[in-house]
Structure formats: structure tokens, C-alpha cells
Amino acid sequence: MTGKIKKKKIKYGDEELDRDEFDVKNAKFRVTAFVDSEVVEALRKQAKTQGKGYQTLMNEILREAVLGDSSYESRLKKLEKAVFKKRA
Numbered sequence: 001m002t003g004k005i006k007k008k009k010i011k012y013g014d015e016e017l018d019r020d021e022f023d024v025k026n027a028k029f030r031v032t033a034f035v036d037s038e039v040v041e042a043l044r045k046q047a048k049t050q051g052k053g054y055q056t057l058m059n060e061i062l063r064e065a066v067l068g069d070s071s072y073e074s075r076l077k078k079l080e081k082a083v084f085k086k087r088a
Contacts, residue, residue: 040054047057 043054043058043061048052050057
């Protein structure tokens with residue numbers, strides 16, 4: 001045994017990528033913040049009606065407010081462009 005760890009590959013379209021490429025740990029950061037209780041309760045209510053978690057909803061709202069972009073499709077297109085550009 002050579003001591004090297006072989007990375008598992010995943011198939012994405014016609015490209016083979018390392019599993020680390022889409023690892024959520026590489027994309028998200030844990031943040032501790034103080035938020036008004038009324039805001040959290042409103043987020044929980046709204047998230048429940050949409051069938052998602054309140055933290056997911058909070059992230060979507062922040063993304064839209066800060067970046068002006070909340071659609072998963074446009075985020076995926078940007079990610080694909082970056083990954084395939086890196087591979088080219």
C-alpha cells in the first residue's frame with residue numbers, strides 16, 4: 001500500500017468530479033447571530049407553510065437581499081460554469 005488515499009469520483013453529466021467538489025461543508029459557514037424573537041417566529045411560521053426549515057428560508061431571504069439572486073437554477077448555472085471552466 002502506498003499510503004495515498006484515493007478520492008472517490010462522481011459522475012456529473014459528462015464530467016467526473018471529486019466528491020469534494022459539491023461538499024456542503026465547502027459552501028456553508030456556521031454563523032451565530034442574535035435575532036429578534038418576533039423575527040424568528042415569523043420565519044418559522046412562513047417556513048412551515050412553504051415546507052422548509054426556517055434557517056433555509058432565512059438564508060434565501062438574506063441571499064435575495066444581499067446578492068439579489070435567490071433562484072437555485074441561476075446558482076447551479078454559476079457553479080457549473082466555474083467547475084467546468086476550472087476543468088478546461
